[in-house]
Amino acid sequence: MQEAKTILTKFNSPTRFEYIVRQASLESAEAILNLNLGGVYVDYEPRRFHVAGKQLARGVLGGVTVDNLGSSGLELQYEQELKGVVGIQRVELSADGSTIPTEAETIRKAVHGSDLILTIDRALQSQVELELSKTIQEAQAKGGIVIIQKPSTGEILAMASMVTTETGEIVSTSHNRAVTFSYEPASVLKAMTFASVINEGLGVGTSKRDIPDTVILEWENNEGNTETEIWRDEYEYETQEMSIEGILTHSSNTGTIVWAQELGQQKLYDYLRKFGFGQASGLEFPYESQGILHDLNKWDPSNLNTIALGHGISVTPIQLVSAYSAIANDGIFVAPRLVSHIVDPSGNMERLASTPSREVIAASTAHQVADLLTSVVENGTGEKASVNGYKIAAKTGTSWKYFAPEDSYEMPNGQRDPYLDINGQRHYTSTVTGFFPAQKPELSMVVIIDDPAPIEEQFYASHVAAPLFGEIAAWSLRHYQISPFKEVQLSDNNQQAFNGQTIQEGGE
Template sequence: MAKKLPYAEDKRRHLILFFFGICAVLIGWRLFDLSVLNKDKYVEKGVNQRVIQEELRGERGSILDRNGDQLAISFPQPYIYIDPSSAGNGVEKVEKSQILAAHLDLIGVDETEEAKMILTKFNSPTSFEYLVRNADPETADVIRDLKLGGVHIGYEPRRFHVSGDQLAKGVLGSVNVDNVGMSGLESQYEEKLKGVIGLQITELSADGSTIPTKAGVLKEASQGSDLILTIDRTLQGQVERELAKTIQESEAKGGIVIIQQPSTGEILAMASMVMTETGEVRSTSHNPAVTLSYEPASVMKAMTFAGVINEGIADASTRKDIPDTVIEEWEDFEGEIRTERWRDEFEYGIQEMGVQDILTHSSNTGTIVWGQELGKERLYSYLTNFGFGQTTDLGFPGESQGILHPLETWSAIDLNTISIGHGISVSPIQLVTAYSAIANDGVYVAPKLVTHVVDSDGIKDYVSAIPSRRVISASTSRQIATLLTSVVDNGTGEKAKVSGYKIAAKTGTSWKYFDPENSYELPNGQFNPYLDKQGLRHYTSTVTGFYPALNPQFSMLVIIDDPAPVEEQFYASHVSAPLFGQLASWSLRHYQVSPVSELLVSELAGQEISPEGNQVVAETNEVVQ
């Protein structure tokens, strides 16, 4: 007969059995709830814990040159990110932070501090935290192989300049880490270039790696549009090489070159470069070819004579007595009587000069005399019609409109100073486009950097042209071309000559302007804005023109900023003209423009260039060249 258990022990056994019975019932009920009553709910919850939604970034459109050569493209760049919600418990997050810190150098401190920083991301309440943007592929592969739960590798497009980060840098512009345009054409055409973001579902395995899912893409991403530029990549590269060489040799602070097609306004090359503190010449990240405003000096004399000749006041052969000094007494805005003097470089008293002589040898006083004949109202009208004092409609970010003061604010001496290119500020793109108008039979065509936009379906959207306008007659434009060829053949532009071709160009050397904080203080407490704090003068040397003069295919502007003032080598005739000639020669060969013999020029004399184009049609006896 079995021995009876004591009452207390028997009671304890029943309690234990009761407890386990309750547990069994609860577990059974839970299993019944999971597998029968709320099966769909818990299946969905489990899926949600291992399925995440990710953005699909639409690839940014490419930027190509006029020949279809790629300039800026996008390619997939890995990034490393954390999903804190799937990274495990606190202990696991600490361990993963330490492992990642051993493989990554994120903030340049020791591993302990790195791990602390990474842990803050693991402890974030969000489901997405960037760990590394623009990770190199090797690092991404290492992190992927670690198979850390909650740590993932994604890919996003990164901008890449095919010909290096220097070619047309300021023109193309830049994007930020999110691939959003921040400057240049990248910013101007952001809405066209950016892709449309899509959405996909990604399923994660237990170790955090991705696995295929049937849900797939919820919304397709689409690529941004491509930009087709007017720029010629080959010519652009040559321009930058030669410009850099000139900046180095002249010990200048920088330089700008623009080459344009006069009849279309299309910009074939646009380069802006600076000398760095290390003595290396680099392309600028901004684009002063469009954003700079500066005093151009004598290159503006062509505009003054364009007005004089177009108004019938004189022609290329007209002669007039010209003094070597012009004196003007005038009352300033404060009522004080002032005396202003303008001189030519050499003293000659009074001398009879032809218009051609004045422009060939860049006479200040001769230009002022004829500018006074033109008058301030008409000079102002021609300058505005040539595009000065206003933006060019290029639409480029930060474009300068220059400074051309309203006519009603002109002082008594402004007519004299502005007629010779002082008292006015212009942008490089304004200046070369004005010369293009002279080259284009007197018709102004707005500059253009983009020919068309191509969307992801290959449909082209051509950039609409700004309506052109006539500024001077075709006859006047030919006379100005004749005067400008004399500048190169016999005057200050001789170093811009190209064998076998007629070049029309004008030189100009201006004093650089300094604000009061950086200018020289005179004994009377006033400041001379044309001297630096040490009392030294600095120069901007410009040559602008077009070629071949008989049948212009190109306009060009060359600016050398602040060349070393050594033995008068800072003059545009010495530092800018040779570069103009070199680039003119190279571009003519590159585009296979045949030389024009003197015999052919003689045969073409007496024929007129049609205003509709550069075809020669026999109509009058005016000299073409």
């Protein structure tokens, strides 16, 4: 009834022209024409549509306004290339608005828009969205994000962002949370901390330090008051000797802090910037978040410890996967990309220029970090991300969600805890980031499960995100026919010919 009133209002409008409806279906248009209503006619407009349906890669592709102008995603980013030119003809009309069949005068010739060829693999994207939706449902999570990237080129092969609606339906988001979602990554950032330590020559995987289960830091703030910050490992233990490999494998907070103190604030900040944090990724996607990495002059003495653990810093999923891709790509950061070619109306194909690259760490450092991350999967918190027959390099991280003051819990002393919701409940974001096969990486991936139900320990990344990582990794390896990478020991004679070195074999 309300729609009928709206239409009647338009009929009674003093203006000479009103749209009754825009972007109607062809069936609706034909039904209106068959009514033979005086003064009512159908105007055909160009319309963009997604050949794979409305849900697949929805946030990546984006949307358009009723006037067919890009409003989000690639539709907005490449609006000028996609829109073309609308043609205009002058025709004669009869009194009832019908076109008089005379030769039309072309005022402006129509030009088709260009086409985009994306780096997205439709089969992989579909499988990722299927598996992600299953995990979101099983974990009773609010949403999730998965990105798969080719480290050597920066090409994004899959980028999925899904949420649970109020009705319980799991759908792709209309906005691309893979580039807009910003959060504290927690322990997945420890890979960057130790990559920095190793690249500075401070240690290697076997290097050891005495590690306590608790680190206490006291300092005097600008007001002259003493502040205290305490960091603990998950379990109590007597001070013990730990290697870098052991620290990362078992995700020791205090062990990471001990090495971060040797590295220092300036070095950690510089490396995090090189890895791409606190800045746009280079994807140039609309509304992309830069995350938060405060300038060094705003750090207090506790920030070194906190940020080394992946707290006190805000990152995006695209930044995370790109940083891990740099490790996978022999220490070279390659900016991410979603479009490989543009095809003009004449069918000419233009390959877009390669995205910028830079060296972050030495190749030898990258290989050492890959070995450390392999140990995380084989012996530590990432065991459920493993794939039979393959070496997988990955790191887990479980962070507390941050709440704005008005949405956070008010404690008895009147202060607010930003890591508790208004009802005093803690919420989590679980992440696994890595690459595979570890010895010769072909693919890198980040898996994020946003706000899984806090049931026992099932919200931890090792329980909720790692199995999904392993499932998608296994499917991807089969899909691209990537063979396991093996070391082959040569015979004594051949060994001598190769100066005592081993050779390695592996399929593409």
